[in-house]
Amino acid sequence: MDYTEWRHIFKLDPEKEIDAESLEKVCESGTDAIIIGGSDGVTSDNVIDLLIRIRRYAVPVALEVSTIESITPGFDYYFIPSVLNSTETKWVKDLHHLATKEFGEVINWDEMIPEGYCILNPDCKAAKLTSAKQPESIEDIIAYAQMVEHLFKFPIFYMEYSGMYGDVEIVKKVRAGLKRTKLFYGGGIQTAEQASEMATYADAIIVGNQVYENLEEAIKTVHAIR
Ligand SMILES: CC(C)=CCC/C(C)=C/CC/C(C)=C/CC/C(C)=C/CC/C(C)=C/CC/C(C)=C/CC/C(C)=C/COP(=O)(O)OP(=O)(O)O
Ligand SMILES: O=P(O)(O)OC[C@@H](O)CO
Ligand SMILES: [Mg+2]
Numbered sequence: 001m002d003y004t005e006w007r008h009i010f011k012l013d014p015e016k017e018i019d020a021e022s023l024e025k026v027c028e029s030g031t032d033a034i035i036i037g038g039s040d041g042v043t044s045d046n047v048i049d050l051l052i053r054i055r056r057y058a059v060p061v062a063l064e065v066s067t068i069e070s071i072t073p074g075f076d077y078y079f080i081p082s083v084l085n086s087t088e089t090k091w092v093k094d095l096h097h098l099a100t101k102e103f104g105e106v107i108n109w110d111e112m113i114p115e116g117y118c119i120l121n122p123d124c125k126a127a128k129l130t131s132a133k134q135p136e137s138i139e140d141i142i143a144y145a146q147m148v149e150h151l152f153k154f155p156i157f158y159m160e161y162s163g164m165y166g167d168v169e170i171v172k173k174v175r176a177g178l179k180r181t182k183l184f185y186g187g188g189i190q191t192a193e194q195a196s197e198m199a200t201y202a203d204a205i206i207v208g209n210q211v212y213e214n215l216e217e218a219i220k221t222v223h224a225i226r
Contacts, residue, residue: 003062003077003113004155004182006032007199008222011064011186011208014050015041022215027057029222035079035206037064039125044070051075062113068099081117081158084144086130115156116148121187124162138170145174149181159202161187163209168197175201190217192224199225 008031012018015038027034036050047063047070054061062077083091100107118141119132135141148157157178159171165188175183185198186206198205205225210218
């Protein structure tokens with residue numbers, strides 16, 4: 001299955017411990033894919049370790065690149081975030097420039113998937129890391145989504161509420177304006193009901209923290225959108 005068809009994704013943070021039994025449940029849950037990613041403590045060692053463990057299973061796996069140092073071969077896709085509401089060019093395009101200069105010769109561009117990111121939980125680590133400026137209105141968020149589709153022509157617009165359940169009405173309005181660009185929603189999904197609600201509008205939902213906090217509930221989110 002191509003990444004554009006994914007509906008449910010688990011995001012695993014390489015900084016966090018996950019035992020073999022739990023990882024098996026995640027990988028064999030029926031989820032469409034696993035993304036490895038996090039804001040801090042991401043190293044080539046913990047990324048490679050998690051990748052090798054996940055490769056025992058058939059599930060597709062993508063690296064959401066957060067540092068140049070942790071880029072590792074062997075993933076199905078590399079998701080490359082560009083944080084559109086960051087106030088620092090580093091997180092929008094400068095790290096990308098550096099990485100392209102370093103890896104340019106060996107990059108398989110078909111595996112690089114740009115993500116237009118909009119960070120919507122001001123208290124999350126990623127917001128602090130990237131000095132994200134909170135959009136003042138729904139119109140601001142819709143405008144970011146429209147830029148992603150029509151100006152940057154990125155395949156993914158990611159509404160990142162990391163750690164907080166977002167506003168479904170905003171997700172609905174953003175989705176209504178997108179035609180080609182896929183809408184990824186992530187943040188605070190803890191139950192099957194929440195997964196189902198957000199998946200009504202988002203093309204794909206991402207479940208992260210709940211894997212570590214309540215795995216049984218996390219697994220139920222997969223079946224909620226089947
Ligand atoms: C040989 C080989 C492997 C070649 C590969 C080629 C390749 C991949 C080349 C790279 C090309 C390229 C252009 C790379 C971009 C480089 C780069 C470093 C870009 C930075 C992008 C960026 C904006 C990073 C920040 C990403 C971000 C916002 C991450 C946070 C995601 C998130 C909210 C995770 C949730 O967990 P966490 O925040 O950790 O929360 P808790 O731990 O508190 O739960
Ligand atoms: O950890 P949670 O809050 O589920 O968020 C998932 C994902 O969007 C984080 O990048
Ligand atoms: Mg983390």
